[in-house]
Amino acid sequence: MRRFVDLHLIPLLKDLSAIEKMVNLAFDVGLSAIAFTFPMDAPLEEIEQARLICRKVDVNFASRTDLSPSQPRDLIRALRKARKKFEIIGVSCGSQTVARCAAKDSRVDLLNFPIESHSVFDRYSAQFAIPTSAAMEIDVISMTQFQGFERTKIIGKLNRRIEVAKKLHIPIVISSGATSWNTIRGPMDMAALGSFLGLDLQSAIEAASTIPMSILTKNRIQLDSSFVTPGVRFIRRKIFANAKGKT
């Protein structure tokens, strides 16, 4: 059975009842895993509290942080701090230099291109920012919060970005970007919207299920204490005794 994932929920972390409502709705719409976005300096108790709420509803929880550096140097510094704390790292690429740096860094999971930035991910500049391991993220909320002429501009931009990503074989992840319960959307409905934006339906469904799940699984393996390097992990520790009986 296909498991759907939404890697971008941005709840008001102080309001536990709002978090609970979001998690319940996420379960109702058919999501089996969700990622909450925390600020980089969020205390571990806050993360554990959210994890506990998700566990009650039987929804798989992941912690995420969004980095929006202005310089590549800031990005590298922030990645060093955040990588071991959060399961998912998204980078908001406001400039081409940041986009290139984020694309080359294997610690980055998701590249998010703000809708208001013009030439960060166009046909030309995208050639220099082909990610090594990251995926491009599309937030559905950018389409639902506007109407009319504003929305036509957003649809045009998303359409062009998807076209470029398809051409350069960059994986795409569709997320809701929900900030409250009324912005959470059904995963199959989001996939339908993705197909309307230029993805074929199968790829759109994968963008809401298989691709985000594989990112989450990969990161969980890497954050596990038994992980050594890709392909190598501790299975068990054994202390060998030498001939004199000393260990």
Added chain:
Amino acid sequence: MPTQKARPRYLAFRVIAGKPVSQLEVFNAISNAILSLHGEYGLACANIHLIDFNPGKNCGIIKCNHEAVNLLRSSIVTVTQIAGQPAVVFATRVSGTIKRLRQKLLSK
């Protein structure tokens, strides 16, 4: 045997809103969403009919053209409010016959 008959799809959906909503309000919200995202031609091609809506359970069944299922699904994503209240609409099941859809919903 080839046929000219339109093949319908029945889509079960749920509404989560701040206050109780009526059948007409739900239908208006969904048709306005299609109109806004896909235009008059899209709404005409979709040929939607609200078959059933239970205000107590906030769930209903909508009939559309079989080629317009994704059009309908992509449009309900853009519904953010119903009758001025914040709301979420999401599809729960799709079926080719209303009988089978009701069976699926009851067995759930």
